[in-house]
Amino acid sequence: MTTTDNxxxxxxxxxxxxxxxxxRMALVMVLSIAVPVTLFLLVLGHRQGLAAAWSNPVVPFKTILPLxxxxxxxxxxxxxxxxxxRAGGAVWLLAGPGAVAVALWFGAYALRAAPERFAEVSAASLGECLGSILLLSVVPAAVILRVIRQGASTWPRLSGALAGLTAATGATAGYSLFCTRDNPLFFVSWYGAAILMVALVCAALGQRTLRW
Amino acid sequence: MQATEDPLGILLVAANAGDGQAYARFLHAVAPIVRGIVRARGRGLPVDLHEDIVQDVLLAIHLKRQTWDAGHPLRPWLYAIVRYKVIDSLRARGKKVYLPIEDYSDVLPAEETADPLDARDDQREVDRLLGQLDPRSAEVVRALELREEPQAEVGVRLEMTPVNLRVTLHRAMKRLAALARKDLP
Known part of the structure; x- marks a missing residue:
């Protein structure tokens, strides 16, 4: 009997x-996003006048797009x-929010006067926005990377990036309820930068941890 | 082809429900497919490594067999695993790559090859071979194979789970066997 037979x-x-x-995996992943975000909002609260802010047609996109x-x-x-x-049509579902975000950015750039475009950008605002999203993404990213190992992705780097994207966009959706900067030039750029950072880190982690 | 029409699919459905005989038949049926792909892709490799790769692929199928959705055709799932693991195994033999040890189950056969240390009575020779392993793997071999310490104690001392111990030992013994073969005249 050969060793393979054995x-x-x-x-x-x-x-x-x-x-x-x-x-069940999806439920765990969603909870891993929802719990830190809920704690964050319970401790710091949502922005004042959230309902009124949502009457501005641009503001709901801050939450809806990442969600x-x-x-x-x-x-x-x-x-x-x-x-x-195969990824199938889900790729287009993912491309949709990205395309709308890009359209919002260019729309805002075209409509706003030059001095207003990046008026909200400061070290403090960037630190708060990037820092909060990055921090809120840590737990969900770790949990999602852990949970997805139950599967058998033959694209570990891509799956890692998607894990990071899921975590960071979920965290961003929650953070957007706290954030008061409603200029698309600000939130598309800096939410996007934070999301991209988490996705890249998770892609690198996925390349190592999702191999099987 | 749906699972119910594919003989391999029928076997895997039964296997995933706990039928060990069906599972053995499934793996025996898959092994030649894997062997053929390895032979075609691994032309640059020594022939004796082909069977190692076949075993790696069978082990991967074993570890991930629950990810097949019986409502979908089996073959795309099977070929995706085979392609992924064959490429991965070939790459691993071409250069060092990271393989997460925790992903392996606790079913690896530690005594798959003849003990490479059996014919190495000379302590210096054994030490020389072990010196070519990383320190942790060498200590696992010394503890479990040479000093025959209980696995539980070794696991506690080296802070390794039983699964990690077994996989590390398995890999170390394979590496030692390869080193020993290389030394033979």
């Missing part, structure tokens, strides 16, 4: 593994957790 004999005596359950991106990247992440699966 290996097969041994493997065949192993008990079956628990079923792969994407819904949509988070849902789309979560869907894509779970889909790619099975070998041989």
């Amino acid at each position: 290996l097969i004999r041994r493997l065949a005596t192993e008990p079956p593994l628990p079923p792969f359950n994407p819904r 949509a991106a988070s849902a789309a990247s979560l869907l894509l992440l779970l889909r790619l957790a099975r070998p041989g699966a």
Whole structure:
């Protein structure tokens, strides 16, 4: 009997593994985002006059776009957790919020006078925005990277990036309820930068931790 | 082809439900497919490494078998794993790459090859071979194979889980076997 036959004999005596359950994984991932964000908002509170701010048609995009991106990247992440699966239309779901964000940025750039465009940019505002999103993303990114290892992505780097994207966009959606800077030139740029940073770090981590 | 039409799919459905015989038949049926792909892709490798890669791929299928959705065709899933692991295994043999040890189950056969230390009575020779391993792997071999210490104690001392210990030992013994083979006239 060859060593491969021996290996097969041994493997065949192993008990079956628990079923792969994407819904349960999704629930854990969503909770990993929701809990830190809820704690953050409970401690610091949401912005004053949130309801009034939402009457400005641009402001809801601060929350809706990252939320949509988070849902789309979560869907894509779970889909790619099975070998041989294809991304399919979920890629377009992810591209949609990105395209709207870019349109908002260019729209704001075109409509605002030059001195107003980047008036809100300061070390303090950048630190608060980037720092908060990065900090809020740490726990969900770690949990999501951990949970997705139950799957078998044949694209570890991409799956890592999607894990980071899911975490960071989810965190951003929560943070946007606190943030008072409503200029798309500000929030698209700096929310986007923070999201990109988390996605890149998670892509590098995914390359190492999601191999199997 | 749906799972219910594919003989391999039927076997894997039964295997995932706990039928060990069906699982053995499934793996035996898959092994030649994997072997063929390894042979085609691994032309530059020594032939004796091909079977190691086949085993790596079978182990990967074993570890990730629950990710197959029985409602979908089996073959794309199977070929994606085979392609991924064959490339990964080939790359690992071409250069050092990171492989997370925790991803391996606790079913690795430690005694897969003849003990490379059996024919090495000379202590200096054994030390020389072990010196070519990383210190942690060498200590695992010394503790479990030479001093025959209980696995639980070794695990506590080296702060390694039983799974990590077994995988580390498995890899170290394979590496030692390769080193020993290289030394033979």
